Amino acid sequence: MGIFENIIIILYLAVLGYLGFKGYKQTKSTEDYLVAGRDTHPFIMALSYGATFISTAAIVGFGGVAAWLGNSLLWLTVFNIFVGIFIAFVFLGNPTRKMGYRLNAHTFPELLAKRFDSKFIQIFGAAIILLFMPLYATAVLIGGTQFIALYFGTDYHMSLMVFSIIITAYVIAGGLKGVMLTDALQGSIMFIAMLILVVVTFDSLGGVEAAFTKLDHVWQATVIDPLASKSIKELAPGSPDFMMKLSLLWGFEGWNSMPIFLSKGWLFVITTITMGVGVGVLAQPQLIVRFMTVKSKQELNRAVLIGSVFIVAMTGIIFIVGALSNAWYYEFNEGKNALQSAGSIGKVIPHFINTAMPKWFAFIFLFALISAAMSTLSSQFHTMGTAVGRDLFEQISTKKHNSITVTRLGVIVMIIFSVSLAYAFDDQPAIIARSTAIFFALCASIFLPSFIGGLFWKGMTKAGAISSMIVGLLVSSFWLLFVHFKEAKSLGLSKAMFGKHSLLSGDIIFVDALMIALPLSIITAILVSLISKKMNEAHLNKCFND
Amino acid sequence: MEYFDFGINVAFALIIISTLASVLYGVINWNKDGYVKPPQFVKEWNKTEKEIEDEL
Numbered sequence: 001m002g003i004f005e006n007i008i009i010i011l012y013l014a015v016l017g018y019l020g021f022k023g024y025k026q027t028k029s030t031e032d033y034l035v036a037g038r039d040t041h042p043f044i045m046a047l048s049y050g051a052t053f054i055s056t057a058a059i060v061g062f063g064g065v066a067a068w069l070g071n072s073l074l075w076l077t078v079f080n081i082f083v084g085i086f087i088a089f090v091f092l093g094n095p096t097r098k099m100g101y102r103l104n105a106h107t108f109p110e111l112l113a114k115r116f117d118s119k120f121i122q123i124f125g126a127a128i129i130l131l132f133m134p135l136y137a138t139a140v141l142i143g144g145t146q147f148i149a150l151y152f153g154t155d156y157h158m159s160l161m162v163f164s165i166i167i168t169a170y171v172i173a174g175g176l177k178g179v180m181l182t183d184a185l186q187g188s189i190m191f192i193a194m195l196i197l198v199v200v201t202f203d204s205l206g207g208v209e210a211a212f213t214k215l216d217h218v219w220q221a222t223v224i225d226p227l228a229s230k231s232i233k234e235l236a237p238g239s240p241d242f243m244m245k246l247s248l249l250w251g252f253e254g255w256n257s258m259p260i261f262l263s264k265g266w267l268f269v270i271t272t273i274t275m276g277v278g279v280g281v282l283a284q285p286q287l288i289v290r291f292m293t294v295k296s297k298q299e300l301n302r303a304v305l306i307g308s309v310f311i312v313a314m315t316g317i318i319f320i321v322g323a324l325s326n327a328w329y330y331e332f333n334e335g336k337n338a339l340q341s342a343g344s345i346g347k348v349i350p351h352f353i354n355t356a357m358p359k360w361f362a363f364i365f366l367f368a369l370i371s372a373a374m375s376t377l378s379s380q381f382h383t384m385g386t387a388v389g390r391d392l393f394e395q396i397s398t399k400k401h402n403s404i405t406v407t408r409l410g411v412i413v414m415i416i417f418s419v420s421l422a423y424a425f426d427d428q429p430a431i432i433a434r435s436t437a438i439f440f441a442l443c444a445s446i447f448l449p450s451f452i453g454g455l456f457w458k459g460m461t462k463a464g465a466i467s468s469m470i471v472g473l474l475v476s477s478f479w480l481l482f483v484h485f486k487e488a489k490s491l492g493l494s495k496a497m498f499g500k501h502s503l504l505s506g507d508i509i510f511v512d513a514l515m516i517a518l519p520l521s522i523i524t525a526i527l528v529s530l531i532s533k534k535m536n537e538a539h540l541n542k543c544f545n546d
Numbered sequence: 547m548e549y550f551d552f553g554i555n556v557a558f559a560l561i562i563i564s565t566l567a568s569v570l571y572g573v574i575n576w577n578k579d580g581y582v583k584p585p586q587f588v589k590e591w592n593k594t595e596k597e598i599e600d601e602l
Contacts, residue, residue: 030595071550074557081564090571104588212549258553298579305572312565402599
């Protein structure tokens, strides 16, 4: 590493330290620590939301999947912008902010609990966060640490320790203010890196039209010609050719085409990737709490503009670059496609950056990846800390406590837990590798009906909310453990109990848990609310009227 | 765009439409407010909480 790189690293750490300190100085009350004082600037709010949403896994993982399955992944970008930003900010943001104000809620479980007047909901929500978010955080932590260790040539465990200490410092000191300020810096770095990436990629392939046109030729030359007549049994499981043959069998017809309608590939792209992540984002506790950090609707209106541009620059660009990496490798790496060149899905983006991009950009991109990991992790640690402190401990305890201190202790406990998991596994075990998908599916199935119903339907009752949460948990857990082809196989319980990876067979096992659990959870919420005892009119007035 | 099939073309069109819609929404509503004053009980509770925190 040269002097230039050292200076940049020191500068980056110094700015992080400064922003963490700024957050610390501005944190004077529980409201400051938990909801950033409810007066966050729209630019910071939008970038924080986007940077929290986009983790390293989204860039490296989904970018690699785009190299495998092509531009069909752009449907996820459609959902990310339309559902994750437009619907979320325009329709859910302001009602969430207003209800948070009226009920003096500081966390997502607390908002639901106060809306439905139920302590159980707050404790249950915290328990879900504490059970599943550490796995999701561990996945991000392992991913980020592996990049640092690989790039700087340092020991994994040492890198993990340093990485965690830096994040811990500004989360504990600055609370949500510190987290959001650093998120905004990290989001800006990610945004610039992505813009450079797409320009350099198109430039190296001779422009937009030439680049996309090449993809059809590369598909024909590296997938159809060598693999169409081969049996998948002739190929080594997990090898690049095996994966490409699998995509053919699943109904994919090229990187510029959608898979055949209702084929396995179509179900995977649309239900698991697009709907699972695209809809699941609406019920993420660490994102919803951001709506409560702004003073008025004006900030949310402005954040829509900033957030949408940020998200399209993140997922739109990485999916396009992932798919186009096939054309680049074919042209500059002896006629091979991306998977054949990099070796596996997860290695495509790092390999592409190191091979196809100038050295100085590889360094900037490393910062973008570390920033993506840090921004997601800091928000996860803060949310887990509030779940332990505010939502669990303060609800169970009979004594009054200082909320900031309790939450800080909660953050420390959850960081130690997540880092211990990451320390034990330097290679992601199956359950952790699938934890992002698991967390998204669970959050949507458990929280979404109560969250949206709670905001817009006065007739939604406490019994309706609780029963829909329980149905969401049970159905999605069953589907993840015993049916869905990815999670059920990775988790292994179905195999251990029944001797097969999935209890069902056929294309249904490609349907995401959310697609089954969410409708059942919604139906339960409606039916139980209609037949159960209505909520007190005075309480509803407090929830809905200023 | 002729190199994409119908499904990918629709995705591209929706990305552009959604982004433009978000940008336009942001621009049109840039200065539209909806500020809600915290209710009295919230103000009182914040004051009480501050006192408790100071004591602790």
